[in-house]
Amino acid sequence: MKVMQLLPELNSGGVERGTLEIARALVADGHESLVVSNGGRLVPELEAEGTTHLTLPIHKKAVSSLWQIRPLRKLIEQHQPDIVHVRSRVPAWLTHFALKGITVEKRPHLISTVHGFYSINRYSAIMTQAEKVIAVSNSVVKYITDHYKNCPPEDIVRIYRGIDPAAFPHGYQPSAQWFQHTFQDFPQLENKFLICLPGRITRLKGHETLIELMEQLHTQYPNVHAVVVGGADPKKAAYLDELENTIQSKNLRDQITFVGHRSDIREWLAFSDVVLSLSNQAETFGRTALEALSVGTPVIGWDRGGVAEILANVYPQGKIAVDDKVTLLNAVKLHIDTPQQVAPVTQFSLKDMCDQTIQLYQQVLNQ
Structure with missing residues (x-):
């Protein structure tokens, strides 16, 4: 598979971290990974792990961002990803318009992830207009079903964010x-x-x-x-x-x-x-x-x-x-x-998040 993820920038934050984690998992599984953003300090790490980064200023909430529709369409046509995965509102809108100019049979599948409780309006609704909409928790599933009735419940897929238990091992003590x-x-x-x-x-x-x-x-x-x-x-x-x-x-x-x-x-x-x-x-x-x-x-x-x-x-x-x-x-x-004990955490693993996301990509491709 060839998967293109889009987000505003690659500096820091949960959206950025999730993008890198999925990119890493795609490469490890032998797929091709592309990321489009305005760049940032995480780009060297992303590229070192085998993903191609394509720089495009898709980060500004401004009318001038509409100038990026044509360059984005060119990138999509040039790289022909199987799946485009949008993770933020400006890139989602630009992708929406870019895909309109591509013939249906050449259009990639579109997936979005709702990472936040965005303000409820037409601008945010774009995040719920994809073939599959990933929600990062049950709270986000409820937010979407309560406020965006046009999004069919069967298109919403809850995939919890995950952490690497090896990076946060139970009983860890600093040096x-x-x-x-x-x-x-x-x-x-x-x-x-x-x-x-x-x-x-x-x-x-x-x-x-x-x-x-x-x-x-x-x-x-x-x-x-x-x-x-x-x-x-x-x-x-x-x-x-x-x-x-x-x-x-x-x-x-x-x-x-x-x-x-x-x-x-x-x-x-x-x-x-x-x-x-x-x-x-x-x-x-x-x-x-x-x-x-x-x-x-x-x-x-x-x-x-x-x-x-x-x-x-x-x-x-x-x-x-x-x-x-x-x-x-x-x-x-x-x-x-009375000091309390926390049992080892067995849920919410990074591996589960990556496996479920890649399975969803494959499911959408095989439909």
Whole structure:
């Protein structure tokens, strides 16, 4: 098979990671893999793993992107993929128009993946207009069936995102060297019960809830420390200042540490005693929660979106009714008083995700 995946850019994020993972699996299975994007820092890795990258500026939500319809059509005609897989709205629209200019018998099969709970409008509806629509969780299946009635339910295929259990092995411990560096940089973290909130510094991730929680915990549990793992975009600097001021005003400066953007997220998840998932909006999947559970760290999170699905399957005692701060506090206290065990995770594997996606490609081709 020859499969062409389209996405805006290849810098970082879940869509990008999923594209690389499927590209790698296609090449490993002896298929031909093409990716069209505006480029980015993941291109060398993609190409080193055997995929052909075709650079086209299909990343801008602007009328000027319509100029890319003809060049995209030329690429499709030149490379003649069996399947075109769109993973984002601008590339999906451009592909929609590009395919219209190709005769039906020469047209590739079209598959889309709905990675997000997009705003509900005509612009987003394009993601549900393909032969098969991949939804990354049951929550996304529900989002599509609730809001896009034109998409036949039998065309929606749920394929959970997956992680590589070898990259997040159960019981993983960071190296002695890692601990040494970390305690050099953050001596306040040594010999503490660590509560970790991973994720970028944005209003969506529930930092205010974490601060409230620490305010309630710190007198009874002076040994508890919160660590926020995630950077702040320059545009979010004012929000970060706001959080810092709140922490200062509540005298929690010695109880909460921001460690910024990290590439060693596995180490931080394994180092932590509890990981929290407190987003104000449902997440479509919740990869970080799964990574934490995979290394054996308990996760406590709101009962919504993909995170709730992961918790229901892997660690149901970590699922808390949305915004129920009393139950959240009690759940965290229970974990401090009595350390909890997480069983090895046997679901949501990267291999399952890749196998199911490639099977879907083959199914569409054989129809």
